[in-house]
Amino acid sequence: MRADARRNRDRIVEVARDLIRAKGYDAVSMDEVARTAGIGAGTLYRHFPTKDALHDAVIEAWADKVNEAVDQAMELDVPARDRLLQWLKDYTAMLTTHQGAAARITASLGVAGSPYEAKCQTYLQANQRVIDALGGQLRPDVQAMQMCRLVGGVAAVADNSELPPEAVSAMLEVLTDGFLAPKAA
Known part of the structure; x- marks a missing residue:
């Protein structure tokens, strides 16, 4: 990619990120992104x-960020419950960074050809890494897809409501306890 094309692409992404954070995905139009980035619609649509x-x-x-968060949570020198809870909190925070992303990504789990397929795979792989790291301390029937969908549901509620952080944390504690094997709880 030419240097000027790369600058345009980076500028578009930066502007879109700021607009989506401020207004939410649904409220931002492609025309608004192009206008705010100071580029033509053709340039935007080429990228x-x-x-x-x-x-x-x-x-x-x-x-x-996902992989770093998994590494950090699993390397903590605390009981399995605390490591798992830390990961679920980090995961929820990442999903809710961009308003509306939690619901879109969670709804795209397992959907081949989804524009979010790569992101879904990243989260599935991350949750599988957590399952592998915690080994026998989790219920044997816990699956990465279940974790993605359940935490994604909590994140979507947090993203679309006025819940205080402690209410979201309490929901994640319930999920954590549900994922743990009875002896590890």
Whole structure:
């Protein structure tokens, strides 16, 4: 990619990220992104043919953050419950960083060809890493997809409500206890 094209792409992503954080995904139009970025609509659509493709680029950096969060939570020198709870809190925080993302990503889990397929795979793999790291301390029937959907549901509620952080944390504690094997709780 030429340097000027790369600058345009980076500027578009930066502007879109700021607009989505401020207004939410549904309230931001492609025309508004182009106008705010100071580029023409043609330039925008050359880089991102759809709004979903643009949103996917906005949240692309999540993969690195997800993997770092898993590593940090699993390396904590605390009981399994606390490591798991820390991961679920971090996961929820990442899903709610961009308003509306939690519901869209969670609804896209298992949907082949979804614009969020790569992000869904990142979260599935992250949850599988948590399951593998905690081994026999989790219920044997816990699956990565279940974790994604349940935590995604809590994140979507948190993202679309006025719940205080302690209410969200309490829901995540219930999930944590539900994932743990009875002997590890």
